[in-house]
Amino acid sequence: MSNKMDGFGDNFDDTEVDPAAEFLAREQDQLAGLEDELKPAVTPVVNENGVPEEQEFNTDTLVEELAPSPSPIKQVREEPEKIKKWREEQKMSLEEKDKNEEKKKEEWRNAAKKELDEWYRHHEELIAKTKAANRNAEKQFVAEAGAIEPGTEWERIAKLCDFNPKSTRTSKDVSRMRSIILQLKQNPPTAKQG
Incomplete structure (x- = not known):
């Protein structure tokens, strides 16, 4: 039976090296020593009879043990005097700009109110004239x-007709009717008597 399968070129008996498996094995070998280093060194507590007691694993102490000790080099860095002065000037400048903006807003409101009042007054005059x-x-x-x-x-x-040739977008085109009325005005039709 192996003779029949040999023709297909599938050699399952030969073991090929899987690159992913090889990489994982290499990494496990390199990281194997780290596990021992990271495990907390638990010192057994011995009771009065000399028998070791079981200890509870506390993660808080582990974090404290593994955390590096604070270095005395870390100091709170103070801002230079120029930056402090710039911040104060910037703050004052922004406050002044805010005040000016409020003044301008009030001026715009007053101007808008005046324009609206003027528009309403003009509109009412136009209606009265009409x-x-x-x-x-x-x-x-x-x-x-x-x-x-x-x-x-x-x-x-x-x-009764308005013959002003001004045309607006809102009005219909009445030029043909206008020309017919002008023709009838100049040459009125004669009444037939029968």
């Missing part, structure tokens, strides 16, 4: 409504 113009136009229309003469209808319609 109302007065509409009332005058209505009085004139009512006064002229009684005197209807035949053949003057298109002239009256033309008076």
